[in-house]
Amino acid sequence: MLFAVFFAFWRFMEIITLIPTVGMLAYFVKGYNDNNMLTPNYILVLFIVAVLGLAWALFTLFSYHRSSSNARFVGLVDLGFIGAFIAGVYYLRFIKDYDCVSLTAGSSSATISLSILGSATINTLHLNVNKTCGMLKACFAFGIMNCVFFLFTAGLALMHGNKSEKEVKKERRSGSHRRRSHSGSHRSRRSSHSHSRAYV
Secondary structure (H helix, E strand, O other): OHHHHHHHHHHHHHHHHHHHHHHHHHHHHHHHHHOOOOOOHHHHHHHHHHHHHHHHHHHHHHOHHHHHHOHHHHHHHHHHHHHHHHHHHHHOHHHHHOOOEEEEEEEEEEEEEOHHHOEEEEEEEEEEEOHHHHHHHHHHHHHHHHHHHHHHHHHHHHHHHHHHHHHHHHHHHHHHHHHHHHHHHHHHHHHHHHHHHHHO
């Protein structure tokens, strides 16, 4: 039960962060396609990984009964996604050096009257946000976050897989032990029955 809660929580976190990532990167891919240009690798790699990661997260969340019974397989696939997200983030690593927001002094100024104290002149400031840079930086951050999220789900799935394997082995052992004891008692009944016939 605890596995289900934690697994579902981290899957939701992956989905919540991957949906905007796919949306923003799809915007760039569409822009390059509309201009008949090849999409750069730093966008394309993370876009493909994000789409596949989102599909996998949705599939394993909504078909939870299958994913819990195949927990080790789910864990191994999640480990593969960690490597894929690391590659996507590596291609986009240059964006961390860019400053997407800048403040510039405006051309106009405002004068405020302070009654007895006089007046004060304040220069206006303009906040400039580079949309392209901001979106790429957000995708970079979401990529790093998903490396961590998939690490958690992989660890949970592998631990659950090991536990379920041990439980299956225990069940098999107890089942074979029951069969042996049952067959042993059946044999002893037969032998006592045959002995009683011999003496009669």
